[in-house]
Amino acid sequence: MGCPFCDLNLEITRTLKEGETVRVIFSNPRLMPGHLLVVPKRHVERLKELTSIEQQELFDTVIEFQQQILDKIASGCDVRINYRPFQKEDKLKVHHLHVHLQPRALFDELYEKSQIFEKDVFKEIPKVELDVLKKRFLEK
Numbered sequence: 001m002g003c004p005f006c007d008l009n010l011e012i013t014r015t016l017k018e019g020e021t022v023r024v025i026f027s028n029p030r031l032m033p034g035h036l037l038v039v040p041k042r043h044v045e046r047l048k049e050l051t052s053i054e055q056q057e058l059f060d061t062v063i064e065f066q067q068q069i070l071d072k073i074a075s076g077c078d079v080r081i082n083y084r085p086f087q088k089e090d091k092l093k094v095h096h097l098h099v100h101l102q103p104r105a106l107f108d109e110l111y112e113k114s115q116i117f118e119k120d121v122f123k124e125i126p127k128v129e130l131d132v133l134k135k136r137f138l139e140k
């Protein structure tokens with residue numbers, strides 16, 4: 001299977017902005033109207049693989065289009081990057097790094113059908129977990 005984001009240059013209709021190292025496209029399929037993806041042109045899978053020039057343009061573009069969403073589409077906007085190498089690639093899962101910009105509103109469909117259930121997943125951090133993980137993150 002080819003990478004849909006590497007083959008994207010043929011699909012001009014979805015492109016909102018063509019930068020030097022990144023482009024902005026409509027997510028298709030999308031979770032809500034105005035769901036955008038900021039995608040590096042080069043095939044990378046993790047943030048650490050980006051050059052500092054790519055990092056800068058990616059982050060500047062995310063900021064620019066989050067502001068556009070807030071000005072023109074919705075009162076809120078989630079910014080999300082997933083890294084899940086354990087999932088198989090398919091139409092909904094592409095390993096090529098991309099940043100989701102998702103217009104959000106109070107009690108929107110994503111909240112009502114999915115994120116409302118996250119409330120049950122949140123837990124206070126047990127002290128022992130905090131100690132163990134803090135040690136793990138800080139050790140050289």
Ligand SMILES: [Zn+2]
Binds near residue numbers: 042043096
């Ligand atoms: Zn790719």
